[in-house]
Amino acid sequence: xxxLRTVGLALVVAVLGTVVVSCGDGGSGDGSSLTVYxxxxxDLIGPLLEQxxxxxxxDVEVRYGDSAELALLLQTExxxxxxxxxxxxxxxALGLLAGEGMLAELPxxxxxxxxxxxxxxxxxxxxxxxxxxxxxxxxxxxxxxDLPQTVLDLAKDAYSGRVAVAPTNGSFQDFVTAMRSELxxxxxxxxxxxxxxxxxxxxxxxxxxxxxxxxxxxxxxxVNHYYNLRALEADPALASVNYFFPADDVGSxxxxxxxxxxxxxxxxxxxxxxxxxxxxxDVQATFVTETQEYSLLPGAGRxxxxxxxxxxxxxxxxxxxxxxxxTATIEIIRESGIER
Amino acid sequence: MLLVxxxxxxxxxxxxxxxxxxxxxxxxVIWDRETLEPLVRSLWLASTVAVSSAVxxxxxxxxxxxxxxxxxxxxxxxxxxxxxxxxxxGATALIAGFAPGGLAEELLSVVGGGSVPDVRGFRGAWxxxxxxxxxxxxxxxxxxxxxxxxxxxxxxxLLGRSxxxxxxxxxxxxxxxxVWAGSLVVFLYAVSDFGAVALLGYDTLAEQVYADRLFxxxxxxxxxxxxxxxxxxxxxGERAYERRHRVSELAARSAxxxxxxxxxxxxxxxxxxxxxLGSALIGPLAVFGFWAWRGVTSTSTSVGVAxxxxxxxxxxxxxxxxxxxxxxxxxxxxxxxxxxxxRYRSRRAGVANAMVAAGFALPGVVVxxxxxxWVIDTPGVSIWYQTMPLLITAYVLHFGTLASRVTRVAVxxxxxxxxxxxxxxxxxxxxxxxxxxxxxxxxxxxxGGGLVLLSTMKELPITLLLAPIGFDTLATKIWGAxxxxxxxxxxxxxxxxxxxxxxLTWAVVVRRIEEF
Numbered sequence: 001x002x003x004l005r006t007v008g009l010a011l012v013v014a015v016l017g018t019v020v021v022s023c024g025d026g027g028s029g030d031g032s033s034l035t036v037y038x039x040x041x042x043d044l045i046g047p048l049l050e051q052x053x054x055x056x057x058x059d060v061e062v063r064y065g066d067s068a069e070l071a072l073l074l075q076t077e078x079x080x081x082x083x084x085x086x087x088x089x090x091x092x093a094l095g096l097l098a099g100e101g102m103l104a105e106l107p108x109x110x111x112x113x114x115x116x117x118x119x120x121x122x123x124x125x126x127x128x129x130x131x132x133x134x135x136x137x138x139x140x141x142x143x144x145x146d147l148p149q150t151v152l153d154l155a156k157d158a159y160s161g162r163v164a165v166a167p168t169n170g171s172f173q174d175f176v177t178a179m180r181s182e183l184x185x186x187x188x189x190x191x192x193x194x195x196x197x198x199x200x201x202x203x204x205x206x207x208x209x210x211x212x213x214x215x216x217x218x219x220x221x222x223v224n225h226y227y228n229l230r231a232l233e234a235d236p237a238l239a240s241v242n243y244f245f246p247a248d249d250v251g252s253x254x255x256x257x258x259x260x261x262x263x264x265x266x267x268x269x270x271x272x273x274x275x276x277x278x279x280x281x282d283v284q285a286t287f288v289t290e291t292q293e294y295s296l297l298p299g300a301g302r303x304x305x306x307x308x309x310x311x312x313x314x315x316x317x318x319x320x321x322x323x324x325x326x327t328a329t330i331e332i333i334r335e336s337g338i339e340r
Numbered sequence: 341m342l343l344v345x346x347x348x349x350x351x352x353x354x355x356x357x358x359x360x361x362x363x364x365x366x367x368x369v370i371w372d373r374e375t376l377e378p379l380v381r382s383l384w385l386a387s388t389v390a391v392s393s394a395v396x397x398x399x400x401x402x403x404x405x406x407x408x409x410x411x412x413x414x415x416x417x418x419x420x421x422x423x424x425x426x427x428x429x430g431a432t433a434l435i436a437g438f439a440p441g442g443l444a445e446e447l448l449s450v451v452g453g454g455s456v457p458d459v460r461g462f463r464g465a466w467x468x469x470x471x472x473x474x475x476x477x478x479x480x481x482x483x484x485x486x487x488x489x490x491x492x493x494x495x496x497x498l499l500g501r502s503x504x505x506x507x508x509x510x511x512x513x514x515x516x517x518x519v520w521a522g523s524l525v526v527f528l529y530a531v532s533d534f535g536a537v538a539l540l541g542y543d544t545l546a547e548q549v550y551a552d553r554l555f556x557x558x559x560x561x562x563x564x565x566x567x568x569x570x571x572x573x574x575x576x577g578e579r580a581y582e583r584r585h586r587v588s589e590l591a592a593r594s595a596x597x598x599x600x601x602x603x604x605x606x607x608x609x610x611x612x613x614x615x616x617l618g619s620a621l622i623g624p625l626a627v628f629g630f631w632a633w634r635g636v637t638s639t640s641t642s643v644g645v646a647x648x649x650x651x652x653x654x655x656x657x658x659x660x661x662x663x664x665x666x667x668x669x670x671x672x673x674x675x676x677x678x679x680x681x682x683r684y685r686s687r688r689a690g691v692a693n694a695m696v697a698a699g700f701a702l703p704g705v706v707v708x709x710x711x712x713x714w715v716i717d718t719p720g721v722s723i724w725y726q727t728m729p730l731l732i733t734a735y736v737l738h739f740g741t742l743a744s745r746v747t748r749v750a751v752x753x754x755x756x757x758x759x760x761x762x763x764x765x766x767x768x769x770x771x772x773x774x775x776x777x778x779x780x781x782x783x784x785x786x787x788g789g790g791l792v793l794l795s796t797m798k799e800l801p802i803t804l805l806l807a808p809i810g811f812d813t814l815a816t817k818i819w820g821a822x823x824x825x826x827x828x829x830x831x832x833x834x835x836x837x838x839x840x841x842x843x844l845t846w847a848v849v850v851r852r853i854e855e856f
Contacts, residue, residue, distance in 0.1 A: 035809070041824045042812075064812075064820060065804040068554040069705055073805050076712045082726065096554060168538075168551040204538040207825060211436075230825035234634075327555045334374060339543065 033059035034270050035082050037074065039067025039089040040257060044291050052277050058270050067093045068170065074262070075100060084265035085274055087128070087257070090170045092177075094258050098124040104263040110272055113279045114296040118256055127256035128278050129287045130294035130309060131224040133175050135163075135243045135251070136210055141219045147243050151222075151251025152187075155194025164201045164209045164221030167339050171206060171224050171255055177329045178253045185332065192336035202339060207231075214240040224255065225306060229292045244307050254309065256296065348695040351702050351737060354710030355564050362558040369562035375548070379566065382544040385462065385537070386530035389469045394523040396470065396616065397477025398515065402507070403609055405485040407600050410610050415617065416482075417846050422620040423475035423794040424841040426815060428535030429834055430472045432822075433624035434464065435539065464540035469530050471620040476529065476791060477522030479849070480746045483787035484518040485511070487753060487780065490598030503600055517752065518784075521745040524578060525791075528571055528701045528741070549703055564706050571701030575694045625838060628831035635828020652817060652833055656840055659813040663797040663844065665728075666735040667789040670743040673736060675785070678747040693744060700741040704801035707738045711806065727808055734802045735792075742791040750784020790849035794841055814840070 038045055042064050053060045063070070063083070071093035074081055086103075088094045097103050103124035111119040111126045118127035135154075137147065148154055154163050166172050180188045201218050203209045209221035210228050216239065228242050245251030259278060261271035277283060284295040292303040302309060333339070359366065369375060403409045404416045422430075488511070496506045534546040545563055552560040602609055674696070680689035699707060711734050715721050724730045754777050778785075800815050807813075812820075814837040821830030 041820045043820065043824050043826060043829075061809045063804075063809050064816070066801075066823075069801060069805060071554060072705070072709060073712060076709050077716055080716045080722070093554065168547075173555075202541055204541075207822070208435075208539065227825065234825070234827055330552070330555055 032057065032270070033061065034084045034267055034274060036060060036062045036085045036087060036274070037070045037083045038062050038064050038087045039070050039093065040064075040087055045087065048278070048283060048286065049274075052274060056273065056277070058273070060274070071096050074102060078102075079264040081262060081264055083262050084267045085259060085261055085271045087259045088125075089257050090174060091125075091127075091256055091258055092170055092174055094120065094125045094260055097260070098122060102263055103260045104265070104268055104271075106261065106272060106275070110276055110279070113276070115298045118254075118296045120258075125258045125260035126275060126279070127258045127296045128275075129257050129284075129291070130254045130296050131171075131226055131257070132244065132294065132306070132309070133171070133251060133253045133255065134223060134225045134228075135220050135245065136213050136223050136228045136240050137220040137243055138213050138216050138218075138239045139241045140239045141216060144243075149246060150249045151245055152191055154200075154222075155191045155198065157198070159220075160198040161201070162219040163195070163198070164203055164212060164218045165195060165338065166203050166205050166209060166222075167333050169205050172222065173329050173333065174255050175222070175253050176333060179250050180329065180332070182250050189332060189336060192333060192338050196337040200338065210240055214238040226292045226303075229303070229305075242306075247307070254294070257293075347733070348692060348699055348737060348740065350714055351707045351710040352568055352695060352698045354713050355561060355568060355702065355706060357713075358557075358561045359565055362561060364558040364562040366562050366565070369559055370566060375545070375563065375566070378543050378545045378548050379570075381462075381542065382531050382546065383570070385465055385469070385542065385544060386527045388466055389473060389530040390523040390527040392466070392470045393474040393477050393526040394519050397474040397522060398481050398519050400474070400613065400616070401478050401481035401485055401515075402511065403613060405482050406511075406598060407602050407609065408606065409602065409613065410606065415613055417842060418617055418621055419482075420475045420479050420790060420794065420845050420849070421838060421841050422472050422617075423791070424798050424837055425472050425624060425834075426535060426798045426800060426818065427468060427472055427533050428539055428822075429818060430624055431464070431468050431536040431539040433627040434468055436627050437623060460541045462542055465537045465542040465544075468536045468540065469526075469533065472536075473526045473529055474620075475794070476525040476742070477519060479787040479790055480518040480522045480749060480784065481515050483746070483783035484515045484749065484753065486783045487750075488514055493598055493600075506600075518746070518749045520578070521749050524574065524697075525700070525742060525745060527574060528697060531567060531570060532701050532703055534703065546703055549706075553705060564702055567701050567703070568698045571698045572694050575697045579690055621838075625835065628834045631827045631831035632835055635832065648829065649832070651829075652814065652836055655812045655814050655817050655833070656836055658811055659797045659815065659837065660840060660844060662731070662735070662803075662811075662813060663793040664848075666732050666739065666796040667743075667793040667848075669732055670736045670740055670792045671747065671785055671789050674740055674744040675747055675751075678744050678751050682748050682751040696740045696744050699737045700739065702738075704738060704799065705805070708734055708802045708805040711737070726806055728811075731803070731806045731808070731811070734806050735796050735799065738799070738802060739792045739795045742795060743788040746784055746788035746791065747781075750781040750788070753784065754780045786849050790845055793844060793848070797837065797841060 036049065038049075042062070046062065049060045049062055052058070065073070067089040070086065071088070074083060074086060074097055077083070086094070086097065094103070098120055103120075105123045106119075106126055108123070111123050114127050118130070119125065133151075135147065135151070146158075148159070153159070176188060176192070179191070201212075203212060203221070206223040206227045209218075209223050210231050212218050213221050214231060214235075220243075225242055225244070228240050231240060232238055259275045261268055261275070265271055279297065281297065281300070284297055284300055287293050288295050288301055288303055292306075294300075294302055294306075294309045358364075400415075400419055404412045404419060409415065425433075492510050492514070493506050496510045497503075501509065531544075532546050534544070534550045537544050538547050538550065545567060549560050549563045549567070552563070677689055677692055677696070680686045681693055711730060712725075715730060716725050797813070798815050800819055803811075803813055803816055804819075807816075814833050817833040818830050818837070821827070821833060
């Protein structure tokens, strides 16, 4: 029975390990500790949260995951959720929870820190950083003179089969919602049908499009600006280049990442303190240099080699629409036949 | 046992309840071109993958256990490992290798050019899923062969049958239940996978659930129910088939395992195994090795290329811990069920078995949310919320069928007369089980445990949502690195995951199967 002994021993070790692990986390709700659900990944925001913890003495515990799935988790947990703060990669997930009345109203001096339009109009969430939609292209395959003046042009025959899209990806869906609110459903549907007729190649997410463009598998693709910046860091020899649409074009939509405090949290003020800290000038400068995103503070600096955030979206898009209108957007995208 | 069945009912009951609560118009959801076409694609993909995995898994098992294939101990160690690649990781590697402009095309251009077959769409999805799921067939069949008394095959040969004749008339009927059990698991897995099919652009039902999970919950839940029903139908079909076709199986311990000489087929078989395991294991490893090497040797500190071994030490331990505990708990929890089905043909156990299978066909997110739903506000159990015991429970609910199917095959192979003989000799029930039945079942149980172990170590959505805070595994690290665009760190974590799987499957599964 040597085997039973081995298995038994492995189990004892494993169970002991569990006890040690579960002893490590305890205590919440007394105001000096915060549980954060973060849709942003650990290597980006983990060190910042640790720094916050050191500066304020507030203990921070973080559950990392996909923004959409964390939103589903929060929705299912309801008022019993252990979470105090939710940080999301996209306004859509925040909008869903705001719609269910699960997010607490934030004070004006917090939502007022960012430029106008970058917080929920009901003050349930505040933008933390911004990403701009761009057209990434392969410089060996595309003559810059061929690049469109507006994203609407991509539906024309000239771009047939040349532009990659990610129709099931949150950023693309947010972008289509913005287009609907700005130009109306009819223009949006015609644009999507144009892309569908162009047999635009489908990819599941932004990073896959950037990789495909860099390889030369497809000439161009609609993505967020920082994916290509990161890919170029890993391999500066890549042929992929970001093209920013003119500032007044809906193509240059700003998509925000945002933070919120759960209505069910016992640590509202500590939660607000964390969001305020993330919006402080020093931390915002870190986002700009480390993750190459835009700061949403008025007059803040911007990442190297990208145009100013004067963008179209800043004061015209109602981000609440991005949350509330997504169901209809997904339906419109599906019906257009763009998904292949 | 009824209690075990009841717990397994959890995810399915949750899906049904959500459909009622959301008022999903099931007929409208199902009777829609946008549902039926992906459903047909799901079934077509799952069937073809099940068939190809059955062929490859069985052939590989026979070659490594029963033939004089060169270096077979080495292959025996490698063969189960591709299972540990999360399918999105495998698909990423395949695309990096074979897509237009990828590594393979670069290599071809060095030797004068040539075109690479398109890996997107059905072909890519079929290939990736076959390459990474055949171990679901391989492990149980290899275990069955290890427990199959060689005397049968020897007599058959002495009676003048050719090696192929022996395989067809003796080996195949005796291994058929194991092949069948493994292929069903492959089928159910292929139905529920979305990582690979999404990356390779083959739009299946599971992929639709994923796309709709946040903003069209009625449809996502309706489609989840369809997935579960597909699983139940398949299991019911299997039971109906089984009732009509029963083979009496034999298991025995043998001191001299039978080795069939391959003769002039030996180089051919060797080349075949080399090419296949090369694409399933060595190909992806080479891609990760390249990325990781670029990171380790780079002086840049940017997230894209930086690597950090120390950061992966604790996650490695967590992965091993989660995998081992889940494997043992799953086998312990499902052995009684498997016993009841195999020995007593219990109808209730049959229903419980179908529930267990449904837990595997539902997407991991749904399984995780169902546990949140049942546990968070329930007095008495809510204190376990997001703790290790709940995480292990969720894993067992999701992967239990891997243990139960293979375990059942193991139980069926133990001749009932043996137990009876032991009891006439005065052995008590427990002693009889420990000394007679358990050792005979051991290869099968270990194979089942190995499947659970490897599957748990690559699991992602359940781990992200239900693990205690801070319990990061290699799989969550790979995912996080992918999200952040940190190719090198993700590749390093993938390499560690494969190395850990190799150590564990060798120590706990492969070496032990041979001993018995």
